[in-house]
Structures are given as structure tokens and as C-alpha cells.
Amino acid sequence: METTPTALTPLKALDRIQSIDVMRGIVLFGILLMNINMMALAHAYEDPTTSGGASGWNLYTWITTNLLFEGTMRALFSLLFGAGMFIFLDRLEKKGAGIKAADIYFRRILWLMLFGIIHAYLLLWKGEILFSYSVMGLLVYSFRNLAPKKLIIIAVALFSVSTIWNYADYKATVTFMENVEMAKQFKSEGKVLTNELEEATREWDEMQKERTAEAIAEYNTNMQQDYFSVVAFLAPKNLELARKYTFRYDPWDILSMMLLGIAFFKLKILSAVKAYRFYGIMMLIGYAIGLSVNYYEVKTIIDNNFSVLSMSQTAITYDLGRVAVSLGHIGFIMLFCKLPVLALLKKALGAVGKMALTNYVMHSLFALFIFTGAGFGLFGTFQRHELLYIVFAIWIFQLIASPLWLKYFAFGPLEWLWRNLSYNKRHALRKRRPE
Numbered sequence: 001m002e003t004t005p006t007a008l009t010p011l012k013a014l015d016r017i018q019s020i021d022v023m024r025g026i027v028l029f030g031i032l033l034m035n036i037n038m039m040a041l042a043h044a045y046e047d048p049t050t051s052g053g054a055s056g057w058n059l060y061t062w063i064t065t066n067l068l069f070e071g072t073m074r075a076l077f078s079l080l081f082g083a084g085m086f087i088f089l090d091r092l093e094k095k096g097a098g099i100k101a102a103d104i105y106f107r108r109i110l111w112l113m114l115f116g117i118i119h120a121y122l123l124l125w126k127g128e129i130l131f132s133y134s135v136m137g138l139l140v141y142s143f144r145n146l147a148p149k150k151l152i153i154i155a156v157a158l159f160s161v162s163t164i165w166n167y168a169d170y171k172a173t174v175t176f177m178e179n180v181e182m183a184k185q186f187k188s189e190g191k192v193l194t195n196e197l198e199e200a201t202r203e204w205d206e207m208q209k210e211r212t213a214e215a216i217a218e219y220n221t222n223m224q225q226d227y228f229s230v231v232a233f234l235a236p237k238n239l240e241l242a243r244k245y246t247f248r249y250d251p252w253d254i255l256s257m258m259l260l261g262i263a264f265f266k267l268k269i270l271s272a273v274k275a276y277r278f279y280g281i282m283m284l285i286g287y288a289i290g291l292s293v294n295y296y297e298v299k300t301i302i303d304n305n306f307s308v309l310s311m312s313q314t315a316i317t318y319d320l321g322r323v324a325v326s327l328g329h330i331g332f333i334m335l336f337c338k339l340p341v342l343a344l345l346k347k348a349l350g351a352v353g354k355m356a357l358t359n360y361v362m363h364s365l366f367a368l369f370i371f372t373g374a375g376f377g378l379f380g381t382f383q384r385h386e387l388l389y390i391v392f393a394i395w396i397f398q399l400i401a402s403p404l405w406l407k408y409f410a411f412g413p414l415e416w417l418w419r420n421l422s423y424n425k426r427h428a429l430r431k432r433r434p435e
Helices: 018-040 056-068 072-094 099-121 130-143 148-188 195-209 213-223 227-248 250-266 276-303 308-338 343-354 356-371 387-408 413-423
Strands: none
Touching: 018 072, 018 308, 018 343, 018 356, 018 387, 056 276, 072 099, 072 130, 072 250, 072 308, 099 130, 099 227, 099 356, 099 413, 130 227, 130 250, 148 195, 148 250, 148 308, 213 227, 227 250, 250 308, 276 308, 343 356, 343 387, 356 387, 356 413
């Protein structure tokens, strides 16, 4: 008998995979650890010398986060998104939804696209990723039924394209810096600059101007203005980032990890059912390779005083390092989920993970009211290591608030709204009391 559309309902609590929820909660916290730098400081996400401090505890903070979290949290969030969308579709198809499954899936993706636009332009998060997930999510649908081996091969191919492109960018940067130095020499010798040298000089001056003390102070002032002034200030920056990342990075950075997520779910790696030995080896190999690569990158950048050329050079090995460390994180988190320890913490992290969309957007709301002129206007006033106190405070709040909310409600607020829009049907938010 054909299943009616009314039978197509969201996952119930008993249907969820606890290890994935716990992992999602941990990754969400790791994402805030990285994002807070862009939320609170001007141009300091990659380069701490611009603002927020680049010595002492500030430098140690940058080193630690770049060794363990840069790129890996985004990678794991993408991986979990791919796995989650596969679970969503697989469940609908097993219920006999047929073409209705595709209808619900694409409606869900398109609503996510709108959420992303609102998140970037109205909630003022310049590092917004939901829009990118929606665009890549449109592509994931066609790959969902491939065997794990094929999914992994495609992901590796995408990583390879990224590495080749990064290498080409590095060679272009080498040429650019040579032209900049040659232009300086020509000027000192009174020679006329060629068009190529003039263009390199203009581009270099523009890059340096953006990071002067005056430019940073102006950026901070703009972020400390009233809400609508900040909206107008960030809108063109959000548009430029969307243009740049959607085509240059997202297929290799996000889609690749989504495909790995589907493959790993099919291989039961994300369900914490593999042997302790399997996850232990995965953790050790992942960390051995990834941390070695990341250490090389961090040392290269510091030794060259965060130069443009050193950052471009380390981009060549970026995917190797971040993916390997991500695999190490997966092994570590799955071991944590399997071990009979810290049950209350796992439960709280699982609740954070179940409300991932709500908690992710909540990070932006906190940032809006703490750092912009819509609230306290503290943008640019913290050192890098001081931002950790804000991060830890938000972690604690969400570890307490998420389980408390889910005690009385079936979904997080945004998860509930997203489900209603996806299924085109209103679902109960409050849990029913037992008879």
C-alpha cells in the first residue's frame, strides 16, 4: 500500500543516532572557537598581526586553533551535513515516499538557502555557510546512492583539484611578489614601471592599506555603529565573499566533505559501532599526518612573519592537513561516544547537536549584540585570547539551555520551523505529557 504524505514525519528521538548528535554538538562548539575571531576582530581570522594581538597568549591561541581546529571544524560540519541529508532522504524513500521525497528534500534545501541569506545580511554574519550548504546540497542529491568507494574516490578527486588550484595560485603569488619587489627597485633607480609592474604596485598598496592601523580603526568604528549602518557596511562584503567562495572553494571544500559524510555513514563509521581498535588507529594515523602537516604550515607562516607568500605556500598542503586532522577528530569523538564515561556531558552535547541550526544562528545573535552597535558595540576591543572567555561562556549556556529546551519541546525553534516549511505541514513543537 502506498504511503500517504501525512505519514512522512521528522525523525523521532528514538530514531536518532546519538553519536552523530554528540559529534555535531562538539563540532558546533569548535566552529564558534574559530568564527569568534571574524565576529569580533577586523581581518584577524587568518592573520593575527592585523588586530587582536600576535604575541604571548594571543599567538599561542592562534597556533593552537590552527593546529587543531582551522578547516577541520568546517570539514566535519560539512561531513555531518552530507550524512544528515542522506539519512533524511533514505528514511523518506524507505517509507515509500517516492517522488515526494525529492519534493521535500529540495524544498528543505531552498528554505535553507533563504535562511543563509537572512543569516548573512540581516544577522550580520560575514562567515555565513548555510547558503553554501544549500547550493552544494543541490548537488549532493545526485550522488546519494553511490557506493562508499565511489564517493570517496570523487571526494579525493575534488581535494586534488583544490590542491592543484592552490598550487597555481601560489605560483601566481610568487610572480606577483617578484613584480612588487622589482617595482620597488625600479622606483629606487628612477626607472619607468611597465604596465605589469604598475598593476602589481597598485594591488599591493591596496592590500597593505586595508590592514593599516587607520583602516582597522575605521573598520572597528563601522562595526560599532547602529544596526542598519552595520547592515549597509557588511552587505557588499557579504556579496563579494559569496561570489568568491561559492565557485572558488565550495565544491572542493564543502561538497567533498559532504560526499565523505555519506560514505562514512554507509560504512557505519559515524555510528560508533566499529571496534575500539578501528577508531584508535583512525585517530592516531589522522593526527600523526594532519598535525605534522599543520605544524609545518604554522611554522612556515610564523617564520615568515605571516607574509602573503607564506600563507599562499601553505595553502598547497591545506586540504591534506585539515582532512587528516578531521579523521583524527572522528576517531577521537567516536571513542568518546563508545566509552562509558561522562554520560551527562554526552547527553548535553547531543542536545546541542540536535539543535545545531538554532545554536549556530544563536552564535551570530550573541555576536550581533556583543560586538556591533546594535548592542554593546565592543567590536575590536578584545584581544584574541580574551575572546575564548566569551566562547566558553556561550558553550556553557548552550550545554545547559539545549537539554532544558528539549525536555519540554520536540525540536529546537529553527529546526521546528525548518521542518514545517520542508514538509509543508505544521508539526507539534511541545512534547506531549505522558498520560
